[in-house]
Amino acid sequence: FLLPYLKKVELSTRRNSLIISLPINTYEQYSHIKHSIIKHVCHLKELIALLSYTPLLTHLTCLELSKQYQxxxxxxxxxxxxxxxxxxxxxxxxxxxxxxxxxxxxKQLRILNIDKIQDVDYLNAIRWEQFISKHMLYLRIFKLEYDEYHYQPLELTSYHSQLNQFTSSFSINRGWFFQIAADIDY
Incomplete structure (x- = not known):
């Protein structure tokens, strides 16, 4: 990472995940990378360690962000x-x-795209509104995609009714739109 002319890096592996064992950068040695694409499963701890070496980063794309017990x-x-x-x-x-x-x-993000989520708490529009208003003041473009696959007849749950909250004045005033699709394959 410490190559002075390297501006973009793509990390990939043939396996599903790659374990990167880097400590958090405490030596103030950093790269000039501005664009990073991680094309494998990346644990949150590993991503944070990688980010500590790239303080000039402007764009980050990660195939899959997962938790490693920490x-x-x-x-x-x-x-x-x-x-x-x-x-x-x-x-x-x-x-x-x-x-x-x-x-x-x-928290200085201007554009945030999350294409697939597994935790239904992400569908709480009021929580997003409060979080964005307090911690993501520069956010201009926000895309959140939630996929559900149904192999049985679709049953609406309490979190489905929360989806209407994404059409609040908070979202409309920012020019954000909300799209939902259900893939029912039974």
Missing amino acids: DIQRIESIMIPNLTRMTLNMCCIQFDEFEVFIEKIC
Whole structure:
């Protein structure tokens, strides 16, 4: 990572995941990477360690962000002031952990895309509104995709009724739109 002319990096593996054992950067040695694409499962702890070496990062794309048993509350904040775009193709961490990650690492995001989520707490529009209003003041583009696959007849649950909250004045005033699709295959 410490190559001075390297501006973009893509990390991939033939396996489903790659364990990267890097300590948090405490030596103030950093790379000039501005764009990082991680094309494998990345544990939250590993991602934070990688980010500690890339304070000039502006764009981050991660195939899948997952949790590796660690208390995220104990992780130190890392300053990455230029990180304005983040795309998570699949987010497998709980919403509580995601909130802490954003607060500690990248609250200056302008564009956030989360393509697939597994925790239904992400569907709480009021919680998003409160979180964005307090911790993501620069956010301009927000895309959240939630997929459900039904192999039985669809049964509406309490969190389905929460989806209407995404059409609040908070979202409308920002020009955000909400789209939902259900794939029923039975």
